[in-house]
Amino acid sequence: MKPDPAQPATESTAKRPRGRPRKTVDERDGGNRRQALLTAAAHLFRRKGFDATTTRDIAAAADMQSGSPFYHFKSKDALLYAVMEEGMHSALARQRAAVQQPGHARLAPAEQLRTLVAAHFEVLLGPGSDFVPVMLYESRSLQPRQRKSLAKLIAEYESLWMPVLNALHASGQLRAPVGLARLLILGALNWSVQWFDPKKGASLQDLTDAAMALFLKES
Numbered sequence: 001m002k003p004d005p006a007q008p009a010t011e012s013t014a015k016r017p018r019g020r021p022r023k024t025v026d027e028r029d030g031g032n033r034r035q036a037l038l039t040a041a042a043h044l045f046r047r048k049g050f051d052a053t054t055t056r057d058i059a060a061a062a063d064m065q066s067g068s069p070f071y072h073f074k075s076k077d078a079l080l081y082a083v084m085e086e087g088m089h090s091a092l093a094r095q096r097a098a099v100q101q102p103g104h105a106r107l108a109p110a111e112q113l114r115t116l117v118a119a120h121f122e123v124l125l126g127p128g129s130d131f132v133p134v135m136l137y138e139s140r141s142l143q144p145r146q147r148k149s150l151a152k153l154i155a156e157y158e159s160l161w162m163p164v165l166n167a168l169h170a171s172g173q174l175r176a177p178v179g180l181a182r183l184l185i186l187g188a189l190n191w192s193v194q195w196f197d198p199k200k201g202a203s204l205q206d207l208t209d210a211a212m213a214l215f216l217k218e219s
Helices: 030-048 055-061 076-100 109-125 131-141 144-159 162-171 178-195 204-215
Strands: none
Touching (some): 030 055, 030 076, 030 131, 076 109, 109 178, 109 204, 162 178, 178 204
């Protein structure tokens, strides 16, 4: 039955607003909310593992509604990749800042390596350091194309170590072949996320000193 045009429009027949639906709080604050999701996801993926973490867990940790993550990311898999990508971009920025700081190029190669090692420990173990450890131990959960894309960022990060390692090898302070030395050094540093506990007294400076003593021959 058609409504009587002489009758006033009721709530059910009233003309609805045209255009897009009004955005939610999560949608209006997209940038900050996305970062909050990344931070929460990185923390949970590192503590609980990717498989044991649900999107509901992540939303709750970010103080959002359970369906809100899907406004920013198509799936939990996409969120995992975004965490890793964010971690590598942050790590690259930190290492570039380390090698580009005034006076760095004039340092002896051993001191340049110390700068890189210290910055790497900050990436792995410093404040807000959940992102790269997730990449180290959850990359098996990525799709092949995601792993390929991430591998480019990793290669770019590792390339920043090559000039100083070549210089140390040329001076005799680094006796192992440079390619193997890079893999062994970064592998040893990365493993620290499994055992390092700041409550047991060692600082990141202590770790850096120990790493330098381990990797280089005394001049």
